[in-house]
Amino acid sequence: MLSGKARGRISARTEEAVRAAAAELGYRPNVAARALRTGVARSVALVVPDITNPFFGRVLRGAQRAAQEASYTVVLVDIGNNRAWEAASVEALLAGPADGLLLFEADLPPGTSEHAIQIEMAPGGEFPVVRLDVEAGVDHALDHLLELGHTKIGHVASNFDAPTFDLRAARIAARLGPVPTVMAPFTFEGAKVAAAAMLDEDVTAVFCDDDILAGGLYLAARERGVSIPGDLSVVGFDDLDFARVLAPPLTTVAVDAEGLGALAFSALAADLAGESVPPEQVMPVSLTVRESTAPPA
Amino acid sequence: MLSGKARGRISARTEEAVRAAAAELGYRPNVAARALRTGVARSVALVVPDITNPFFGRVLRGAQRAAQEASYTVVLVDIGNNRAWEAASVEALLAGPADGLLLFEADLPPGTSEHAIQIEMAPGGEFPVVRLDVEAGVDHALDHLLELGHTKIGHVASNFDAPTFDLRAARIAARLGPVPTVMAPFTFEGAKVAAAAMLDEDVTAVFCDDDILAGGLYLAARERGVSIPGDLSVVGFDDLDFARVLAPPLTTVAVDAEGLGALAFSALAADLAGESVPPEQVMPVSLTVRESTAPPA
Numbered sequence A, B: 001m002l003s004g005k006a007r008g009r010i011s012a013r014t015e016e017a018v019r020a021a022a023a024e025l026g027y028r029p030n031v032a033a034r035a036l037r038t039g040v041a042r043s044v045a046l047v048v049p050d051i052t053n054p055f056f057g058r059v060l061r062g063a064q065r066a067a068q069e070a071s072y073t074v075v076l077v078d079i080g081n082n083r084a085w086e087a088a089s090v091e092a093l094l095a096g097p098a099d100g101l102l103l104f105e106a107d108l109p110p111g112t113s114e115h116a117i118q119i120e121m122a123p124g125g126e127f128p129v130v131r132l133d134v135e136a137g138v139d140h141a142l143d144h145l146l147e148l149g150h151t152k153i154g155h156v157a158s159n160f161d162a163p164t165f166d167l168r169a170a171r172i173a174a175r176l177g178p179v180p181t182v183m184a185p186f187t188f189e190g191a192k193v194a195a196a197a198m199l200d201e202d203v204t205a206v207f208c209d210d211d212i213l214a215g216g217l218y219l220a221a222r223e224r225g226v227s228i229p230g231d232l233s234v235v236g237f238d239d240l241d242f243a244r245v246l247a248p249p250l251t252t253v254a255v256d257a258e259g260l261g262a263l264a265f266s267a268l269a270a271d272l273a274g275e276s277v278p279p280e281q282v283m284p285v286s287l288t289v290r291e292s293t294a295p296p297a
Helices: A012-025 A031-038 A054-069 A083-094 A134-148 A163-176 A188-200 A211-224 A257-272 B012-025 B031-038 B054-069 B083-094 B134-148 B163-176 B188-200 B211-224 B257-272
Strands: A027-029 A042-048 A072-078 A101-104 A116-119 A129-132 A153-158 A181-184 A205-208 A233-238 A251-254 A280-283 A286-288 B027-029 B042-048 B072-078 B101-104 B116-119 B129-132 B153-158 B181-184 B205-208 B233-238 B251-254 B280-283 B286-288
Touching (some): A042 A054, A042 A257, A054 A072, A054 A257, A054 B072, A072 A257, A072 B054, A129 A134, A129 A257, A134 A163, A134 A233, A153 A163, A153 A188, A153 A211, A181 A188, A188 A211, A257 A280, B101 B257, B129 B257, B134 B251, B153 B163, B153 B188, B153 B211, B205 B211, B211 B233, B257 B280
Parallel strands (some): A042 A101, A116 A129, A129 A280, A153 A181, A233 A251, B042 B072, B042 B101, B116 B129, B129 B280, B153 B181, B153 B205
Antiparallel strands (some): A027 B027, A072 B072
16 A cells, blocks of 8 residues: 555555555645654644734744644744735645644635634634733733823824734724824834824824834934934834834833744644633733833923 | 546446545545646745744745745744754655745755755755855955954854854954854844853954844943944844844845745746756845944044
8 A cells, every 4th residue: 555554454456546546636645644643743834914023933933832742833824914815825724734723813714624723813703712912902001101191192003904903993092082093014114104104293102003113113203303202102012022122122012922822722732632612812911111111201 | 536536437446445545544635736737826845943033034925925926835834943843844844745845954854855945055965055145245244344444353153053154154264364253142132141242352343143143232232331333333144124223223234035035936946847956046145334333433
């Protein structure tokens, strides 16, 4: 037989027929299916919107660490903020050998029978969700700015459409009502151009949806000679590695991206093992206060 | 038959035997093999040492763009700077559905018959190599520092063992002879601790193997009150996104990481198509001069 193990149990003629038919049909040994019996590493796939954002590298790293302990490998599919490419990638994954899927802000076609966990999505869909406590993150940031005495607060918001950014905007509106808002893309240069408009607004502090957007605001402020935090306090979100090498170091909502990846893998592993998985698991976040926030001048 | 297409060409009894044997052996339709005949997306795998370093996200993005045009998907395997895990991941990949492998600083077991391209490895091995012109990058950086008048130049070197870093060290030695050197890890905090020792050396300029190491040197200099570039000129390598938001913006060797990924995919696609592939292809690099370098005080 193709793996040699069937020898003696199936006639030579049938074996030859299987071999020929398998070759004709394009069949090859499936590593995941075989691994279930041999104990060799199995695999899950993680789909992320933009691997060039270091946040997602940390999510992958966390999922990997948890997966290694369970003898799984994790393969990553980056959809490059491209919804059309997301659909093609997910379709390819569904036909592939992954035992299950971790979907960051991604959906599956309705009715698929895959094992999947969704990350940073709204609960109530087909699959269990793990997500960060984004509302608490916004609260921590706003509480900090309000305690410093700021009453004129702006919002540099992501122009990438995702539930996590809707949650930020909704929480800001619930806490402060309408605030000056600019939409910015996820590159320093693009965010700089967008965030420059915020410097024309009557604000003393700015909440940024992400550290990359805050970095863009730093660049805009530097060009205009606006001092952070002397003229403007800035808060980011994610506590990416570079936040602490900015000058001044960035006050930002710290999230455990590796923990989020690990939690997502654990939920998927439980699902694959036939255990019940809570429909929603929420990871706590905290505020890292550095030097980009101060009382208004 | 399992795909239905063999009906009428193979007897019902043989079909049943194939179906039962395939199930027993854990065979499932292989998407890559099938895709070769149906035109559906095929896949290649990219193995990288550390996806939390944004450089590798850009390599993936470049490979992806080239792959999309050729109707391939790219899956990523991150080995987390862990050579043992690298071996397990590569083993899993070899049994998987990938049509070919892009190996960044990774090796395959000897004698495997895979289609593979190696990235940033020394040429002369079993597989074609694509790499950056690291020697030219070092030359650009040193020429710039020498032209500014620096004669006391230090080296903050990567403590991760890889051919690309050996090339940097060899080129510095060839140009300058022995120089003060410290070995630093690839985190800002770890690099800060390691790079602090460089501030005790009698140097007026420092070449860093990577922008992350330069970021660590910035942190150490800030703690000590050492002014960049007033007291110390700093050059990085890679031109990662955050290099331009550092204060002062970092002078660094700009490399086309996306182009490197795209070139690697193109080489693999040519190999898969049976075309000949040059044993070594080298990507040019350039120097981006920003504000972290100035004449010595």
